[in-house]
Structures are given as C-alpha cells and as structure tokens.
Amino acid sequence: MQFVVSSLLNGIAYGLLLFMLSSGLTLIFSMMSILNFAHAAFYMLGAYFAYQISAAVGFWPGLLIAPLLVGILGTLVERYGLRKAHRFGPVAELLFTFGLSFLAVEAVQLIWGKAAVDYRIPPSLQGALFTFHGTSYPIYKAFMMAVSVGMLLALYAGLAFTRIGLIIQAALSRPDMVQALGHDVPRIFTLVFGAGTALAGLAGVIGGNALVTEPGMAQSMGPIVFVVVVVGGLGSLGGAFVASLLIGVLQTFMVGLDWSLIDLLRALRLEPHAASALTRLSLTQLAPIMPYLFMVVILIFRPRGLMGARET
Amino acid sequence: MKALFSRSRVIVLAGYLAVIVVAPLVSQKGYWLSLLCQIGIATIFALSFNMLLGQTGLLSFGHAVYFGLGAFATIHLLRAVHEHSWRFPITLLPLAGGAAGLLFGVAFGYVMTRRAGTTFAMISLGIGEMVAASSLMFPAFFGGEGGVSSNRVTKASWFGITYGSPLQMYYLIAFWAFLCSVGIYALTDTPLGRLANAVRDNPERAEFIGYDPRWVRYLMVALAGFFAGVAGGLTALNYEIVTAETLNAGTSGIVIMMAFVGGIEFFHGPIIGAALITVLQIAVAGVTDAWPFYFGLLFTALVLYAPGGIAGIFAGHRRLYDAGQLGRAMQEYLVAAVPFALCAVGLVTLVEMAYALANTTEPGSAPLHVFGLTLNAAQPLGWAPPSIAVAVGGALLRAVFRRIAGRRETLPAALRRRQA
Amino acid sequence: MIVPALRLGKVHKSFGRTEIIRGVDLAVQERERHAIIGPNGAGKSTLFNLISARFPVSSGVIELKGADVTSLRPFEIYRRGLSRSFQISNIFHNLSVFDNVRCAVLWSLGYRYSFWHRLSGLREAGDRAASIIEAIGLSRRRATHAALLSYAEQRALEIGITIAGGAEVILLDEPTAGMSHSETEEAVALIRRVTEGKTLVMVEHDMSVVFGLADRISVLVYGQIIATGSPAEIRQNPAVREAYLGTGFADA
Numbered sequence: 001m002q003f004v005v006s007s008l009l010n011g012i013a014y015g016l017l018l019f020m021l022s023s024g025l026t027l028i029f030s031m032m033s034i035l036n037f038a039h040a041a042f043y044m045l046g047a048y049f050a051y052q053i054s055a056a057v058g059f060w061p062g063l064l065i066a067p068l069l070v071g072i073l074g075t076l077v078e079r080y081g082l083r084k085a086h087r088f089g090p091v092a093e094l095l096f097t098f099g100l101s102f103l104a105v106e107a108v109q110l111i112w113g114k115a116a117v118d119y120r121i122p123p124s125l126q127g128a129l130f131t132f133h134g135t136s137y138p139i140y141k142a143f144m145m146a147v148s149v150g151m152l153l154a155l156y157a158g159l160a161f162t163r164i165g166l167i168i169q170a171a172l173s174r175p176d177m178v179q180a181l182g183h184d185v186p187r188i189f190t191l192v193f194g195a196g197t198a199l200a201g202l203a204g205v206i207g208g209n210a211l212v213t214e215p216g217m218a219q220s221m222g223p224i225v226f227v228v229v230v231v232g233g234l235g236s237l238g239g240a241f242v243a244s245l246l247i248g249v250l251q252t253f254m255v256g257l258d259w260s261l262i263d264l265l266r267a268l269r270l271e272p273h274a275a276s277a278l279t280r281l282s283l284t285q286l287a288p289i290m291p292y293l294f295m296v297v298i299l300i301f302r303p304r305g306l307m308g309a310r311e312t
Numbered sequence: 313m314k315a316l317f318s319r320s321r322v323i324v325l326a327g328y329l330a331v332i333v334v335a336p337l338v339s340q341k342g343y344w345l346s347l348l349c350q351i352g353i354a355t356i357f358a359l360s361f362n363m364l365l366g367q368t369g370l371l372s373f374g375h376a377v378y379f380g381l382g383a384f385a386t387i388h389l390l391r392a393v394h395e396h397s398w399r400f401p402i403t404l405l406p407l408a409g410g411a412a413g414l415l416f417g418v419a420f421g422y423v424m425t426r427r428a429g430t431t432f433a434m435i436s437l438g439i440g441e442m443v444a445a446s447s448l449m450f451p452a453f454f455g456g457e458g459g460v461s462s463n464r465v466t467k468a469s470w471f472g473i474t475y476g477s478p479l480q481m482y483y484l485i486a487f488w489a490f491l492c493s494v495g496i497y498a499l500t501d502t503p504l505g506r507l508a509n510a511v512r513d514n515p516e517r518a519e520f521i522g523y524d525p526r527w528v529r530y531l532m533v534a535l536a537g538f539f540a541g542v543a544g545g546l547t548a549l550n551y552e553i554v555t556a557e558t559l560n561a562g563t564s565g566i567v568i569m570m571a572f573v574g575g576i577e578f579f580h581g582p583i584i585g586a587a588l589i590t591v592l593q594i595a596v597a598g599v600t601d602a603w604p605f606y607f608g609l610l611f612t613a614l615v616l617y618a619p620g621g622i623a624g625i626f627a628g629h630r631r632l633y634d635a636g637q638l639g640r641a642m643q644e645y646l647v648a649a650v651p652f653a654l655c656a657v658g659l660v661t662l663v664e665m666a667y668a669l670a671n672t673t674e675p676g677s678a679p680l681h682v683f684g685l686t687l688n689a690a691q692p693l694g695w696a697p698p699s700i701a702v703a704v705g706g707a708l709l710r711a712v713f714r715r716i717a718g719r720r721e722t723l724p725a726a727l728r729r730r731q732a
Numbered sequence: 733m734i735v736p737a738l739r740l741g742k743v744h745k746s747f748g749r750t751e752i753i754r755g756v757d758l759a760v761q762e763r764e765r766h767a768i769i770g771p772n773g774a775g776k777s778t779l780f781n782l783i784s785a786r787f788p789v790s791s792g793v794i795e796l797k798g799a800d801v802t803s804l805r806p807f808e809i810y811r812r813g814l815s816r817s818f819q820i821s822n823i824f825h826n827l828s829v830f831d832n833v834r835c836a837v838l839w840s841l842g843y844r845y846s847f848w849h850r851l852s853g854l855r856e857a858g859d860r861a862a863s864i865i866e867a868i869g870l871s872r873r874r875a876t877h878a879a880l881l882s883y884a885e886q887r888a889l890e891i892g893i894t895i896a897g898g899a900e901v902i903l904l905d906e907p908t909a910g911m912s913h914s915e916t917e918e919a920v921a922l923i924r925r926v927t928e929g930k931t932l933v934m935v936e937h938d939m940s941v942v943f944g945l946a947d948r949i950s951v952l953v954y955g956q957i958i959a960t961g962s963p964a965e966i967r968q969n970p971a972v973r974e975a976y977l978g979t980g981f982a983d984a
Contacts, residue, residue, distance in 0.1 A: 035433065095611075285448075503851055507845070517822045
C-alpha cells in the first residue's frame, strides 16, 4: 500500500516536471511550428545557473533569477539565431536547435566541468513532509509539485485572462491575421520562446537538485519530453498534461516493481521451459524504455496522439 | 536523355576508383590507413543518411540504430562462423549488416513513417533512444559494457585474402564504399528516387499525382537502413568489436553533422562531410580536448550562414564565377580574413582558457598552451585580451558580411542576365 | 441513363460550426466543359477540395463515373481518373520542369514505387513528358528549376502536371488567376488544347474565360448552387445577375 502511495506521489511530481518541460515545448511549437530541440538544454542551464546562484547567494534568489536568466538567453537565441535559420526552412530551424543543444552541453562542460555539480536542496526544504506506513515523503517533492502546479496555473491564467494572453492564443492559430491587426507578431514569438525556455529553466531549478545536475541531464530528459509531446499530440497542452502524468506515474511504478514475465507465468502455475532474456526482464529493467514503447504503440494505433489535432 | 555510360559518368567513376585504389599509397604512416578506413565507413553511413534528408526530406535523429544493429548482427555472424567453423567469405559479411539494417528499417520504418516532418524527427529520436536503452537489457546480444568482439581472420580464406592486414581491410571497405556509392547514386535515378524528391518538395502534390507519400518514405527508410547496415558491418569488421556506442545518440548526431557540413543538397556532399569530419575529429581531438565544442560551433555557424554546406559553398562560388563576380568575392574574403582571424584566435583562446580553468586541479593555476603561448587561465586579467579580440573582430566581421550580403542580392539578377 | 463523369449529391461541409457548403447537387457529363462561378467566399475552392479529397465531406456523396469516391484519399481518387490543379501553384520547386512532368506521368505508365527501373532509360515516360511540355509551351525551359520560372510559366506547369497522367476528369482551380490579358488568352488556348476530349470542371473569376470555354455553368453562392445551365441561360438568369454578374454581361 505504501508503495502505491509513494510511487503515485513521486510519479505525479515527476510527471509535473515533465509537463513543465513539455508545455513550454508545446507552446513554442504551436506558435512557431519550431520544435525546440534544445529545450532540455535550457532545462540543464536552469539547473546550473541555480546551482551557481545558490552557491553565491542562496537557493531562493536562484529560484527567481535563474529562470529569468534562461528566459533572457532564450529570447536572445530566438532573436539572433532562430529567426535567421527560419529563412532556410523548418529543417534548418530544427538543425539549428540541434546544434545549439550540442553547444550548450559542451559549453556547460567548459565552464563547470564534466562531473556532476553539488547542487543541493536547501536546508529549509530538507526532510520529510509526512510519514505514511513507514515511508517518508520528502518536503522537497511536495515543494516541486507546488511550484509546478503554481507555475502552470499562472500560465493558464495568463493565457486565458490577460490581453497579451488572448493575443498569443490568437497568434497560435492565425499569426498572419494577428499581424494584420497590428500586433508585432515577431516580438510575440520572441516572448513566447523566452517564456517557454524560462519554464524549462524553472523545471531545471527545481529538478536539478532532486535529480542530479550534470552535463548528461539534458540527454536523459530531452527524448522523454519529445515522447510526451508525440504521445499527447503535437500542439495540445491538454494532451501533454495527460501524457506527462501518465508516463511519469507509469515509469515510477515500473521502477519499483521487480516483476517479470516469469513471475507472471509462475503465478498462473505455468512453469516456463526456457528462461530467455526476454522472459527474465523485469518491469524495473523495462522502465527506461517504457516511454518509447508507449510512443510506438500510440503511433501504431492513434498516430495523432491522445489529444492531438494537427496533421503534419 | 543521358545514356547509362555517358562520357562524363565514366570519367567520374574512373576517377573515383582511381582515388580509392591509390589512396593507401599516399603515406606509409600507420595512422593513414586507419584514417582511410574510417572515412570509407563514414562515407557509406553519411550517404545512406542523406538518402533520407537530402533526397526525401526526412531528418532522422536516430539513424545510428541501423548502423549499430547492422554492426551487431555482423559481429555475431562472425562469431558464429568461428564457432561452427563455417566457410563463409568475410568479403560478403557486410551484407549481413545490410540485411539487419534492412530488416530493422522495415520494422521501425513502419512506425516512423506514420508521420512526417517534425514529428518524424521526434519519433526517430525516440526510437533511437529506445534501441540504445534496450542495449542494456539484452546483454547476450549487445555484450553489456564490454561490447561484443571477434576476429575477422577465420580459418577459411579465398584467394589467400584473410583480411588480417590493415591494407586488405582497407580494400574491403573501399570495395563496399564504391559499390554502395554507385548503388545509392543509381537509386536517385529511379522512379522511387525521383518521387522521393517530389515528396520532399511537395508531399501534398505528390498525393495528387497518384502516389502515397507514406509509402515513398517507408521504402526510402528501409533502403537507407540497408546501406547504413552495410556500413555497420564494415565497422564491426574494422574494429573487431562492437559496443553500444555504435547505436547511440552520439553516433546519430555525428552522421547528421557529416551530411550537413558536406552539403545535403548534393549527392557528393556527404562524401565531403564524412571525410572532413573524420579528419577533423582525429586532427582536432589530438590538439585540444575542447574539440566537441568547436564542432558544435562549426555546425551551428554553418546552419545559420551556409546551410548548403561545403558543397553548397563551392556551388555558390561556381555561380559567382558564372556571373563574373568571383574576383570581387575573393577580394571581399581577403578583407574579411583579418577580422575573422582576430575573432577566431580570440575565441579559441577563450575556449581553451575556459576548458583549462574548468579542469584544473590546483586553484589559482590553470596553464594552457595555445598558439605557441603559455597562459594561465586562473588569472582574471588574462581574459581581457582575447575577449577584446573576439568583440572587435566580430564587429568588423559583421560589417564586412553586411556588404557581402548586399552583393548576394544582385546575384540571381546577374545570373539571369547572363543566361538570357 | 448515362452515368455522369462527376456527380455530387447533397454535399455538405462545415468547418466547426460554420457551414461552407450547404447542400450541393451537381452532375457533370463526360466531355463536358463545366465552369463554377460565384462571388468570393462562396466556397468554390472548398468544393474542389472536397471533390479531390483534400478535405473530407461532412455529409453527402461524390461519385466519379458512377463509383463512390467520397471517403477515398487523394491519390486513390487520382488513380481513378480525376486530377486537379491548384489556385496557388503547387509544383515541385526543386525539380526541373522536365522532372516535374515526368513524375506526373509515372503512375499512368504503370510505374509504382519502383527502385529497379532506371528512370533516365524509360523512353515512354520521357517522351510523354516531352510532348506535354511541348503542349504547355515550356519546351525552352525544360531543364530549368521550377522555382525559377515566371508566374505564368508556373501556372502553365501547374496545368501540365495536372493533365500529365491522362486523367479523364480535370479540375482546374482559377487557372488564369493573376494573369495579364495576353497571358490569359494563351492560357485559354492551352486549356482548350490539352483538355480536348476530357471532362473539364473549372473555377474561374474571369467571365470572358468562362463564357469562352464553358459548355455549362453553375453558379455557387453561399455554398449553394443557385443556377446551372448554358452560358446563355446563365446570362439571362435574374437571380444570377442579382447575386453575381451585374448587368454588364446581360446583353453580350
């Protein structure tokens, strides 16, 4: 029972982190039809900036400043890099963000080295929030969830209730019309890109010390975020939300379940003849590739994703 | 209509063959042959990648899976040959890699080609990661951390060829590189090949002339998988060991770089890119440990400023020559060379200093050697000169670029004038 | 009963809550030259898109030579003998003019997704492409990159790609859009030449083209056909005059 509860809570926390990343990616894609391959790199930069700032002045300033820095970096990237690549077509844009992601990882290694850095949970957030049947649930995980939910509610409110949010929503489907109405659509694009990357940076700030802050963190997070977006349906925030939580919870559960096909067969009173590698595979071992298998299944049976509408 | 063996074609083929045959004789040093082998394998790999990107408009971030799985299939077959003492010609072993590549191309391609464009790119990434992650789950096939190894010299040998010597290995690679290049080129002159171009340019219109773009893409993925698998088979034979690195994201990334740097719009682009990147990888890596950063910089700069790659740059200058503007362009480059050199020297110094500082074990001292000087990266003042060099050089370069860009606007007009 | 080449039965199309096509019945006989005219926003291009399966219908039936093609995909409809052009030139911009047309003849010559035939050696494909290029008047430009063609040349190529496969039913979407007077005259002559013996349905705004080419005309207003008939009948029709023509063409 405690396994179920703790896995569920951990899974939701992880899923919300995934959603923070995938929502930014979805916003950018919906608006500008650009797949920001470097999105996970901004996540990584958020973590590293937060580490540096918390080493200098503390975690809480870092929580505020690091995402801002990442967002500013994002706007610069959009303004001076992406816009230029845009002229050469979608492949060039994608390759530009790909090159950028690569550069970001190398730059991080140049500045902070190849080893993981000691980005720690601040003392005020350490410890257990509550203990449930012997398992303690860390305060920090709850904090992560709170920040994620808070940020996303703010995003929703911003889009739905502010004037700029309405303009952005309009530009999401009809950028030419919005420009014809006199709005500076390129500037809106830059704003959205900056906001999306700032979101990724925020995810890095709160995720970097719970998980590990190292140059490889972009590579370990990045592909899963893309899977989430494909599974949820390209361009659908709702789909990204459902997919993030689904994958987050499912993967967390699988990591803790050491069941394999052999166990299942034995439970059915069937003794397997030969224990091949396939039947000996436990769910724990399958957990890392589960998101990709999920993606393959979705692509076969529902190629547009759970809630997707766009037909490429 | 061009005859199959037109004069220009025969000349090119003969030249290609001559270069391949004569190349090992250029240098007696040990590294030369190994370099040529790597270039040969990379050439096939990059050409197969460009079947997807340049020809069909499909950007795949997971092309290494066909390369890697082909390599694993080949090395396992080789092990089986040893175990069962089969008389199997090693010369044909890369075909096993090709078969594996084709098989997985058919399997993965079914899923991958359900969508196109950006989604295809993401799916390719996902499948690449899936296969790379799977490699840890099936140690029997993937060999775990240590990989799978074997020996390419078997008891049987045809015509006395055992592939024991590096030279024989080179000619095996050269043989397959030649065959594959010709094969991939021939494919461009088939209905499928041309339709792949049509689907790349305008998939909707391709539907309205009777073709299902999905099928075109699917077939191209399968065929590209075949050739990538052959390259994988050759790499298995060349190194006699295959590890999970062969199919990971890094390998997928390198082939993207090779094709793009060489130029995806031309058939020979990936060949140039494969050779250049392989050489740079070895040459630059020998000089500095920060070489991946330089690669990333080169790649990103090319995307923004010369998306046609090196082949594209040459073609562009050919057009300049046709329009009689080459001389002018050369003058401009000379003028740009000075600020460029300034900027580049400054940038390299900064990068090297950063690397030295990040990896130093003694606080206060981070020595590095660059451009014949010995510097200490831990001294803050030392950062000023290169930073100024980058800033000044960059600003001047931008000014020069603006002028060159102004010239490029008139190029199409000048060309049309000449053509009329 | 003669089966019409193309028949639309009670076709409706809505985008969200907006109904664009509100019940269209249309029958085009074989070898007929049928023009669809109407004010902007009437839904003419949408109708074309429905027929060629670019969009699915909301309800209704579309029949090609008696066979129901309503839910087929564009390439399936093409293979049954219906080909369309686009209002905005939809060509293969990185291929030469020759390759553009040659790709368009491949299916009709039986070449599926073959990767074992040498394309340059396929004489019939090459000859067929060459004769079509001749017919559309682009022989001089056959090796030119399609992206470098002038606007009128691209429109001609657009028509060339459309008819290359030998489809019996040709849909032309505003083929003379944006053309000067002389270019329009050439285009009309071209259309007459290349659609000889075929069924032609076209959307046009230029009334001189319509009245010059068409055997029958349908007038589409707000997603409904308000009149169908010969050019003379349409000219006299008061409802049409009120909705669209004005009185300028009444006594032509």
